[in-house]
Amino acid sequence: MSTxxxxxxxxxxxxxxxxSHGDLAAAVNHAISKEGRQAIPSSEVRDLIGGGAKKMLARxxxxxxxxxxxxxxxxxxxxxxxxxxxxxxxxxxLFPGGLEMLDGLAARGVKIAVVxxxxxxxxxxxxxxxxxxxxxxxxxxxxxxxxxxxxxxxxLIYEMLDRAGVSRQKARAVYVGDTxxxxxxxxxxxxxxxxxxxxxxxxxxRELGANAVIDHFDQLIPALDYLGTASxx
Numbered sequence: 001m002s003t004x005x006x007x008x009x010x011x012x013x014x015x016x017x018x019x020s021h022g023d024l025a026a027a028v029n030h031a032i033s034k035e036g037r038q039a040i041p042s043s044e045v046r047d048l049i050g051g052g053a054k055k056m057l058a059r060x061x062x063x064x065x066x067x068x069x070x071x072x073x074x075x076x077x078x079x080x081x082x083x084x085x086x087x088x089x090x091x092x093x094l095f096p097g098g099l100e101m102l103d104g105l106a107a108r109g110v111k112i113a114v115v116x117x118x119x120x121x122x123x124x125x126x127x128x129x130x131x132x133x134x135x136x137x138x139x140x141x142x143x144x145x146x147x148x149x150x151x152x153x154x155x156l157i158y159e160m161l162d163r164a165g166v167s168r169q170k171a172r173a174v175y176v177g178d179t180x181x182x183x184x185x186x187x188x189x190x191x192x193x194x195x196x197x198x199x200x201x202x203x204x205x206r207e208l209g210a211n212a213v214i215d216h217f218d219q220l221i222p223a224l225d226y227l228g229t230a231s232x233x
Contacts, residue, residue, distance in 0.1 A: 004108040004109070004110065004224070004225070004228070005172065005224065005225065005227065005228020005229070006110060006172050006173060006174045006224055006227075006228060007109075007110060007111060007164075007166070007171070007172040007173065008110065008111045008112075008113065008160070008161070008164050008166065008171060008172065008173035008174070009105055009110050009111075009112055009113070009173070009174055009175075009176065009224070010112075010113040010114070010115045010157060010160050010173065010174070010175045010176065010191075011112070011113070011114050011115070011175075011176045011177075012114075012115065012116055012151075012175075012176065012177035012178060012179075012181075012182045012199075013114055013116035013118055013123055013126070014049055014050075014116065014118060014200065015046075015049060015050070015178040015179070015196075015199030015200030015201075016095075016176055016177050016178045016182070016196055016199050017094060017095065017098060017114065018092050018093065018094060018095070018098075018126065018130075019092065019093055019094075019095050020091075020092040020126075021042060021043075021045055021046045021049060021200065022042055022090070022091030022092070023084065023087060023088060023089065023090055023091050023092050024045060024049055024056065024084070025040065025041075025042040025045035026042075026083070026084075026087060026090070026091075027053075027080050027081075027083045027084035027087065028040070028045060028048070028056055028057060028060045028080055029045075029060075030079065030080065030083045031057060031060075031076045031077070031079045031080035031083065032057075032060050032061060032064055032076070034076060034079055035061070035065070035068060035072075035076065037060075037061070037064040037065055038064060040060060040063065040064065045060070046200050047200070048060055048063070049200040050179045050181060050200055050202050051117060051150075051179075051181055052117045052118065052142055052150060053077065053080055053081060053084070053118075053119075054077055057073070057076060057077055057080055058073070061073075061076075081119075084122070085122065085125070088122060088125055088126055088129065089125075089126050089129040089130055092126060092130070093130075094130075094132075095196070095198060095199075095217060096216065096217065097216050097217030097218045098217050100217070100218070101217040101218070101220050101221065102132075102135050104221050105221070106135070108221075111137045111164055112135055112136050112137065113136055113137060113138050113139070113140065113160045113163075113164070114127070114136050114138070114139045114140065115140045115151070115156045115157055115159075115160050115175070115185075116139075116140070116141055116142065117141075117142035117150045117151055117181060118141055118142060119141050119142060119143050120139065120140065120141025120142075120143055120144045121141070122141070123139050123141050124139050124141075127139065137163070137164065138160060138163045138164075140156050140159055140160055140163075142156070144156065144159065145159060150181075151181040151182060151184065151185035152180065152181045152182075152183075152184030152185045152188065153185065153188070154185050154186075154188035154189035156185065157175060157185050157186065157188075157189040157191060158189055160173075161173060161189075168189075168190075169190075171191075173191050174186075174191055174192050174193070174194065174224060174227065175189075175191050175192075175193045175194075176193070176194045176195075176196065176220065177193060177194075177195060177196070177199075177210075178195060178196050178198075178199025178200055178201050178205075178208075179199070179200065179201060179202045179203075179208065180202055180203060180208055180209065181202075182195070182208075183195060183208045183209040183210050184209070187209065192211040192212075192227050193209075193210045193211055194210055194211065194212045194213070194214060194220065194223055194224070194227070195208045195210035195212070195213045195214075196213075196214055196215075196217075197213055197214065197215045198215065198216070211227055211230075212226065212227055
């Protein structure tokens with residue numbers, strides 16, 4: 001019998017499992033170019049990511065000029081999504097050590113999930129294109145449960161537990177993310193959380209409110225072993 005302390009590990013997508021900032025930058029810059037705005041360097045788009053495409057677009061418009069009308073914003077949002085869907089995995093890749101980490105969790109019998117604020121169809125398509133879909137027992141997006149359910153609301157994490165067929169109160173589960181949306185959702189769902197310092201963090205990594213912070217994926221399994229013995233829940 002495995003002594004690993006967690007049966008379920010859920011991951012955020014953008015900035016946690018996958019470095020997607022290049023493709024997100026291309027999409028948001030394509031959208032704001034339709035408003036005559038200057039492109040934002042890809043490295044700076046990292047600081048705009050978090051909370052979904054609408055929030056990223058709103059931040060991009062804020063740093064490049066005046067606000068736009070609600071109707072125009074909706075148009076630009078559709079332009080962004082259309083471009084992104086057509087170019088979804090051009091540069092996107094697992095962060096270093098990600099494949100070995102997923103192998104390590106699988107070898108321990110862990111069920112692995114993705115819980116993201118990205119639209120579900122986009123998340124599913126990315127993993128299909130990267131050949132990673134069979135790694136996860138479920139992929140849950142920000143729209144999976146309908147409006148108002150995205151992180152930091154805990155409902156998407158509850159859905160992960162329900163799909164795993166475990167009690168919400170007794171689940172041996174943990175969540176891994178890179179922003180306060182992730183740590184907030186995990187805390188609201190009563191799960192410990194690990195933050196990755198290499199992601200699109202909206203605060204300094206050690207101020208995100210996580211139970212542990214890692215700097216590389218080769219540190220994740222040891223961190224989970226530690227959390228399991230520390231009785232953080």
